[in-house]
Amino acid sequence: MKKTLFSIVALASFSLFFVSCNSESEKKEKAEAGETFNLDSAKAAVNASNLVYGACFATGDSAKFIGCYTADACINPPNTPRMCGAAAITGFFNAAYKMGIRNIKATSEEVTGCNDMLIEIGKYELLGDKDVSFDKGKYIVIWKQENGKWKMHKDEWNSDNPPPPPPPAPAK
Secondary structure, three states: OHHHHHHHHHHHHHHHHHHHOOOHHHHHHHHHOOOOOOHHHHHHHHHHHHHHHHHHHHHOOHHHHHOOEEEEEEEEOOOOOOEEOHHHHHHHHHHHHHHOOOEEEEEEEEEEEOOOEEEEEEEEEEEOHHHOEEEEEEEEEEEEEEOOEEEEEEEEEEEOOOOOOOOOOOOO
16 A cells, blocks of 8 residues: 555646656747756756755855755655755754764756756765765756746655664563
């Protein structure tokens, strides 16, 4: 049941993504007006934002961190409910910083999209002081343009580490 529901949600999300990309006639109109989409430029913007995003932990700069997200962004961290909006995402940043995270290395493996939206697939590593690794995993981010800049709109990730063992059963 969960697998089927996940498949339906994933299919709907990707369908919405491709429907949101402009039709050929819209692309032609934009090209004639001087507005063209350049995937290489978009990838460069994503990579630059990922560097800023991770480096915010070195200085504890939550304002710069939240600036990497759209105003209506949502994050989907593992093992916690979805968090939407600047206050919730800033709270998440502050908790991760208190936990000792000092850098996130995000490595894009694939970026695809159009002038309205991008999908990035990659891997991450959470680092503490002296580059001690806290976690490694993978992520998917949906990027959206806001005020002419590519920003993260929907951000979901999960760890490659095995889950911790369950707590011991209570004594009877």
